[in-house]
Structures are given as structure tokens and as C-alpha cells.
Amino acid sequence: MAHIIDIDGLDGLIASLKAEFDVIGPIVRDGLIRYGPIGSVADLPRGWTDVQEGGSYRLEPGNTEALFGFVLGPDSGKTNLFPPRAPMWTYREGSFSATPDSTRPMAIIGLRACDLAAIAIQDEVLLNGPYVDSHYAARRSQLFIVAVNCTTFATNCFCTSMNTGPRLESGFDLGLTEVLDDHHFVVHVGSEAGASFLAGLDQRQATSDELAEADQLIDITANSITKRLDTTDIAQFLADNLESPRWSAIAERCLACTNCTAACPTCFCTSPVDTTDFDGSAARERVWDSCFSLDYSYMGGDPVRSSGSSRYRQWMTHKLGTWIEQFGTSGCVGCGRCITWCPVGIDITEEMAAMRAEVLAKEAR
Amino acid sequence: MKPRLAVLKFASCDGCQLSLLDAEDELLAIAGAVDIAYFPEASREYLDGPYDVTLIEGSVTTEHDRNRLRQIRQDTAMLVSIGACATAGGVQALKNFGNVDDFVSLVYATPDYISTLSTSTPISDHVRVDFELRGCPINKHQLVELIAALLVGRKPNIPTYSVCVECKARGNPCVMVAHGTPCLGPITQAGCGAICPAYNRGCYGCFGPSESPNTDSLESWWQSLGVGDDEWIRTLRTFNAGAPPFVEAGAKTEARR
Structure with a gap:
């Protein structure tokens, strides 16, 4: 069962969410789509679309009035649920005190199917393991998600290979499909909280034709995505090819800048950073770290992964391979952010394909 | 005392x-x-x-x-x-x-x-x-x-990784990716707080080479952004002109010309 709201209905939804949540959504800032505070539909990036290539992102005027006519920017759920720095504890005069998360409940509007898949993966890592990240847990438990089905795609999207999109399946409170003919949204309810917010809006039941039309838009998107990642026996394949010459070839281009891990919606590595003050107090922060930094693998006087090739290998074999054994799913959702936001355009799908091709060629000899 | x-x-x-x-x-x-x-x-x-x-x-x-x-x-x-x-x-x-x-x-x-x-x-x-x-x-x-x-008597928190880490932590978009602006951030050590990218400018390399600077890769990407050899060499030779990785990268480009 689905419902129909128009743009005023979406505006009403934002208004009613504002009473209970800090409402966050896609906005245009610094010439790209970011996630930031929004107050109404007027703040959404109406008419903008994004053009993505390896190492390139450009926001351009689209040829429609779509509010969600772009695909995705560098931000994901991680930006707000697992921010770059978080205070952990403070020490003063002989006693420690934990610093709880003080964020107000958040409602995030505009997340895509791949973003929801990424949140599910971060849940597995940060909530469902033996050590719960209390800051993440606090933000996550109060989160309201208005997700959006993708009716457009970027060249770096490969969610269809990772079975994470473009259609919303679960993990949202309300799921929207934007339909430009007679500009409206088909709304799917994903939770009781979602149902109760929808009930307060000016809405009606969707007809079967309206449902089919919305569904077709998502099908067209799914069929348009051409980038592929072959996941066949991928963990074993990577484990068998730890000495592939491809790692050195990638390292010639890799800047080890960490941009891929920052943009990745599932990368979760952090380091504790302790500071002391002149008054004898101390504090610990949880700060994003990356397997591309030397200090991250510093042990016993030296970094274990000193070469660029070993660092890229660590990232890719974990993301696509060992993650499965560790957490039960791939660490990759196929959003393509690591490709777009790599300053030199390294493409994880191309590298994977090249490595498979090299192995095939070797076997043929 | x-x-x-x-x-x-x-x-x-x-x-x-x-x-x-x-x-x-x-x-x-x-x-x-x-x-x-x-x-x-x-x-x-x-x-x-x-x-x-x-x-x-x-x-x-x-x-x-x-x-x-x-x-x-x-x-x-x-x-x-x-x-x-x-x-x-x-x-x-x-x-x-x-x-x-x-x-x-x-x-x-x-x-x-x-x-x-x-x-x-x-x-x-x-x-x-x-x-x-x-x-x-x-x-x-x-x-x-x-x-x-x-x-x-503790180890100071002075990271040697690239400016990119600080840049992303600050919430800046990558100016090379988003705007095609040449930036030395990927080969420059963090420490400034990524000031220039925060104002949509490329990094000028004030903090010198990062822990493992891949100058060759950045140079070839800069070329694709339209930066010539002279400008590349000039950019390396500013505040940290004498830093060995920058000296070597500039010399390599000069030798190729």
C-alpha cells in the first residue's frame, strides 16, 4: 500500500518533523550537494543534477524541476551518524567522566538505497558487535529516515552489482519516489513512526497506475546502470591474489590521501586521540583514521604497511573480501563515492576487473 | 622548578x-x-x-x-x-x-x-x-x-598524514574533484586545518611533504587539469622548496623537459 503527497505535502512533512527532530537534507553548498539543516522544501536542490566521473564531480542545472534529480554528493548517513570527531571522556582532578552524545534527534531526508545499506553495515559494526559505540547508538536510536528511490543514476553507481539499490527495500521510516508528471511523491511506509507522520499530512491512497509509474522509473534507473563489479567468489579471489602485480600498479597512482575512506559510507576506522591541558586535565576524542595513513599501522617502532600498495590492498581486500567473513556482508554498497572522490580517479571496479582479467590471461597461458 | x-x-x-x-x-x-x-x-x-x-x-x-x-x-x-x-x-x-x-x-x-x-x-x-x-x-x-x-612527557599529536585528512574532517569538499582546482593537499602534511580548501582554493603546500607523497601521480593529474611543467615546478618551489621530496619532483620534471 502506498500514498501520494504533493510538494506541499512534503513541505508539511518537513514542518511536522521539525517539531521533534533536527531536520537534515540535501542542500547546495560550495557548488555541490551536501547534507545540512533544512527548514522547508525551498532549501532542497530543486533543478540541480550531478555529473560524476572518476575524480570529478560537477553540479549542473538539470532540465527538470526535480527536488531529488541528483544522485549523491560526498555526504552519506555517516556524515551525521558517525562524524569525524567525537568527544569520548574527560579527566579532571583524579576522576574520569564519559562524555555522552548530546545531539538532538535527527531526521535525515534524501538518503538513497545504497545509503541505507551502508547504515545497516555500520549498525553491524558499531551496534551489533561485542563493543557498542555509544555515540553512534545514541544518534541511531533516535533517527528518522525519509529515503528517496533513485530515478536517476551517476556513471559511478554500481549498486545493482552489490544488491543494494536503486530500489528502497527496508531501513527507512518513509520512502519517497519523486514523479515529475503532475509533480508528486509516491510514499511507502517503512515504520510505525513513519505511518503516524504520514497520517498527519494531506495525502491520499496511490492508484495502481501511479504505483506502476513510480515503479517503472526505478526499473529504468536500475537498467541504466552499466558499471559492474563481479562479486563471484570475491573474498577467495582476493585472498588468492595478495601478490598480484596489480597492487603495485594501483600504488603508482594512489596518493594515499584517505579521500576514499572518508567518502566511503561504511569505512569506520578511528583512532583515540588523547590530549592534556596545562591545568592537569585531559580528554580523549574518537577521530576518523584511515588504513591509508602510516600511523594507522604503526606497531613496534614502524608502520606495518609502509608501501602504498600494501595500504591500498588492505583497504580493498577488507572492503570487498574479508569484510564478508568479519561482518557477514560486503563492506561495499556500490555508491561509487570512492571513485568520484579519489583525486586521481582510481576506480575500484576497474581495478577488480583488471585483476580478474590478469588471472584469466595467466590461466590461459 | x-x-x-x-x-x-x-x-x-x-x-x-x-x-x-x-x-x-x-x-x-x-x-x-x-x-x-x-x-x-x-x-x-x-x-x-x-x-x-x-x-x-x-x-x-x-x-x-x-x-x-x-x-x-x-x-x-x-x-x-x-x-x-x-x-x-x-x-x-x-x-x-x-x-x-x-x-x-x-x-x-x-x-x-x-x-x-x-x-x-x-x-x-x-x-x-x-x-x-x-x-x-x-x-x-x-x-x-x-x-x-x-x-x-607524552607523544605530541602532530599527524604526518596529508592535508586531505583534515580537509575531510573539516567537512570541505575536495576542490580538485568538485571544481578541478589544482591542490597540493594530497602530498602536503596536515597541520594547518585545511584553510585554503575551506575557502575553495587549492593547497599551497605550506606544511611541506606528507609522510608518503606520491608526487608523480599528482603531477600527472595536474597535467590533466591543464597545469604545465613550469607552473608545477613553481608550485613545488615555494615555502618548502628545499624539502627533499619536492626538490626531487621538481628536478624530475626539469630533466624531462
């Missing part, structure tokens, strides 16, 4: 020492925690060594400097060089790429009065250095962090 601190300079602009005076919120706490024994920029009182910690700004450009530096090393337990001049020779290391006699004859009315080395070199080329703070100028928060760490 409080640790005794000395702050002094060689060939430099004084900007890095001023970062200490610029740390207004922490200055009283620092002054309470250490005995500022020698700091001509700030005080007329000059107390003799030995010192527990000496912060040195500036590069070595004269024979006189070189001898003075050896004496300072003997007078201090811990020597920290601060800023691009002290850690890489500074912008004045541009003279390393030319003939110093030519410069002297052009600039000075009486070149005979000038006694200078043919190079501008970092402090660590001449004496053992215990820690280096990068930057042109250094970042006052890093300086305060260093002093706070030294006082309790």
Missing part, C-alpha cells in the same frame, strides 16, 4: 615565533607552566642557558649561523625546529637552485660586504633535532599541543 624555555631565530621572518604570542587563550597558562628564559621577540630579559626546551625558527644561511647553532645545541636538552625555514630551508632555499653570487651582485650595492653560504638549509642538516613543527607559519594549536605534550 619549571622547565626553562628559549625561543630564537635564524634566517626567517619571525612569524613562527609570533605564533606563540598569538596563542592568546593559552599564553598565560604556558607562561605559568614554563620559565620563559630567552625570547627576544617578547622580552628584554635574556637569561643564559642551559635550557630544557629551545624552539628554533629560521634556516641556516651563514657560517656564523652554523657555529651559533652548534652552541645552542649544547645549551639545550631538547631542540625543536619550528616552521618551514627551520624544517626545510624556507622560501630562501630558492637560492639552492641558482648561483648565490649572481643574486648578491644584483641585490647589494657592495657585494663584498655580504658573507653568505650558497645554500639555505634546515636546522636538522647541522645538528640533531628532537622534533619538528612544520608550516609557513606553524599552526598555533600545534605549538600549544607540542608544549602541553612535552610538559607531561
Whole structure:
């Protein structure tokens, strides 16, 4: 069962969410789509679309009035649920005190199917393991998600290979499909909280034709995505090819800048950073770290992964391979952010394909 | 007894020492925690060594400097060089790429009065250095962090990774990816807080080479953004012209031309 709201209905939804949540959504800032505070539909990036290539992102005027006519920017759920720095504890005069998360409940509007898949993966890592990240847990438990089905795609999207999109399946409170003919949204309810917010809006039941039309838009998107990642026996394949010459070839281009891990919606590595003050107090922060930094693998006087090739290998074999054994799913959702936001355009799908091709060629000899 | 601190300079602009005076919120706490024994920029009182910690700004450009530096090393337990001049020779290391006699004859009315080395070199080329703070100028928060760490004997949180890490943590978009702006951030050490990308400019490399700078890869990407060899070399040869990875990258491009 689905419902129909128009743009005023979406505006009403934002208004009613504002009473209970800090409402966050896609906005245009610094010439790209970011996630930031929004107050109404007027703040959404109406008419903008994004053009993505390896190492390139450009926001351009689209040829429609779509509010969600772009695909995705560098931000994901991680930006707000697992921010770059978080205070952990403070020490003063002989006693420690934990610093709880003080964020107000958040409602995030505009997340895509791949973003929801990424949140599910971060849940597995940060909530469902033996050590719960209390800051993440606090933000996550109060989160309201208005997700959006993708009716457009970027060249770096490969969610269809990772079975994470473009259609919303679960993990949202309300799921929207934007339909430009007679500009409206088909709304799917994903939770009781979602149902109760929808009930307060000016809405009606969707007809079967309206449902089919919305569904077709998502099908067209799914069929348009051409980038592929072959996941066949991928963990074993990577484990068998730890000495592939491809790692050195990638390292010639890799800047080890960490941009891929920052943009990745599932990368979760952090380091504790302790500071002391002149008054004898101390504090610990949880700060994003990356397997591309030397200090991250510093042990016993030296970094274990000193070469660029070993660092890229660590990232890719974990993301696509060992993650499965560790957490039960791939660490990759196929959003393509690591490709777009790599300053030199390294493409994880191309590298994977090249490595498979090299192995095939070797076997043929 | 409080640790005794000395702050002094060689060939430099004084900007890095001023970062200490610029740390207004922490200055009283620092002054309470250490005995500022020698700091001509700030005080007329000059107390003799030995010192527990000496912060040195500036590069070595004269024979006189070189001898003075050896004496300072003997007078201090811990020597920290601060800023691009002290850690890489500074912008004045541009003279390393030319003939110093030519410069002297052009600039000075009486070149005979000038006694200078043919190079501008970092402090660590001449004496053992215990820690280096990068930057042109250094970042006052890093300086305060260093002093706070030294006082309790812990490792200072001074990362050697690239500016990109700070840039993303600050929430900046990548200016190369989003706008096609050439940026030295991926090969430059963090520490400034990614100021320039926050204002949609590329990084100028004030903090010198990062821990594992892939200059070749960045150079070829810059070429695809339309940056020519001259501009690439000029960009490498600014505040940290004398830093070995930047010297080698520039020489490689020059040899190819």
C-alpha cells in the first residue's frame, strides 16, 4: 500500500518533523550537494543534477524541476551518524567522566538505497558487535529516515552489482519516489513512526497506475546502470591474489590521501586521540583514521604497511573480501563515492576487473 | 622548578615565533607552566642557558649561523625546529637552485660586504633535532599541543598524514574533484586545518611533504587539469622548496623537459 503527497505535502512533512527532530537534507553548498539543516522544501536542490566521473564531480542545472534529480554528493548517513570527531571522556582532578552524545534527534531526508545499506553495515559494526559505540547508538536510536528511490543514476553507481539499490527495500521510516508528471511523491511506509507522520499530512491512497509509474522509473534507473563489479567468489579471489602485480600498479597512482575512506559510507576506522591541558586535565576524542595513513599501522617502532600498495590492498581486500567473513556482508554498497572522490580517479571496479582479467590471461597461458 | 624555555631565530621572518604570542587563550597558562628564559621577540630579559626546551625558527644561511647553532645545541636538552625555514630551508632555499653570487651582485650595492653560504638549509642538516613543527607559519594549536605534550612527557599529536585528512574532517569538499582546482593537499602534511580548501582554493603546500607523497601521480593529474611543467615546478618551489621530496619532483620534471 502506498500514498501520494504533493510538494506541499512534503513541505508539511518537513514542518511536522521539525517539531521533534533536527531536520537534515540535501542542500547546495560550495557548488555541490551536501547534507545540512533544512527548514522547508525551498532549501532542497530543486533543478540541480550531478555529473560524476572518476575524480570529478560537477553540479549542473538539470532540465527538470526535480527536488531529488541528483544522485549523491560526498555526504552519506555517516556524515551525521558517525562524524569525524567525537568527544569520548574527560579527566579532571583524579576522576574520569564519559562524555555522552548530546545531539538532538535527527531526521535525515534524501538518503538513497545504497545509503541505507551502508547504515545497516555500520549498525553491524558499531551496534551489533561485542563493543557498542555509544555515540553512534545514541544518534541511531533516535533517527528518522525519509529515503528517496533513485530515478536517476551517476556513471559511478554500481549498486545493482552489490544488491543494494536503486530500489528502497527496508531501513527507512518513509520512502519517497519523486514523479515529475503532475509533480508528486509516491510514499511507502517503512515504520510505525513513519505511518503516524504520514497520517498527519494531506495525502491520499496511490492508484495502481501511479504505483506502476513510480515503479517503472526505478526499473529504468536500475537498467541504466552499466558499471559492474563481479562479486563471484570475491573474498577467495582476493585472498588468492595478495601478490598480484596489480597492487603495485594501483600504488603508482594512489596518493594515499584517505579521500576514499572518508567518502566511503561504511569505512569506520578511528583512532583515540588523547590530549592534556596545562591545568592537569585531559580528554580523549574518537577521530576518523584511515588504513591509508602510516600511523594507522604503526606497531613496534614502524608502520606495518609502509608501501602504498600494501595500504591500498588492505583497504580493498577488507572492503570487498574479508569484510564478508568479519561482518557477514560486503563492506561495499556500490555508491561509487570512492571513485568520484579519489583525486586521481582510481576506480575500484576497474581495478577488480583488471585483476580478474590478469588471472584469466595467466590461466590461459 | 619549571622547565626553562628559549625561543630564537635564524634566517626567517619571525612569524613562527609570533605564533606563540598569538596563542592568546593559552599564553598565560604556558607562561605559568614554563620559565620563559630567552625570547627576544617578547622580552628584554635574556637569561643564559642551559635550557630544557629551545624552539628554533629560521634556516641556516651563514657560517656564523652554523657555529651559533652548534652552541645552542649544547645549551639545550631538547631542540625543536619550528616552521618551514627551520624544517626545510624556507622560501630562501630558492637560492639552492641558482648561483648565490649572481643574486648578491644584483641585490647589494657592495657585494663584498655580504658573507653568505650558497645554500639555505634546515636546522636538522647541522645538528640533531628532537622534533619538528612544520608550516609557513606553524599552526598555533600545534605549538600549544607540542608544549602541553612535552610538559607531561607524552607523544605530541602532530599527524604526518596529508592535508586531505583534515580537509575531510573539516567537512570541505575536495576542490580538485568538485571544481578541478589544482591542490597540493594530497602530498602536503596536515597541520594547518585545511584553510585554503575551506575557502575553495587549492593547497599551497605550506606544511611541506606528507609522510608518503606520491608526487608523480599528482603531477600527472595536474597535467590533466591543464597545469604545465613550469607552473608545477613553481608550485613545488615555494615555502618548502628545499624539502627533499619536492626538490626531487621538481628536478624530475626539469630533466624531462
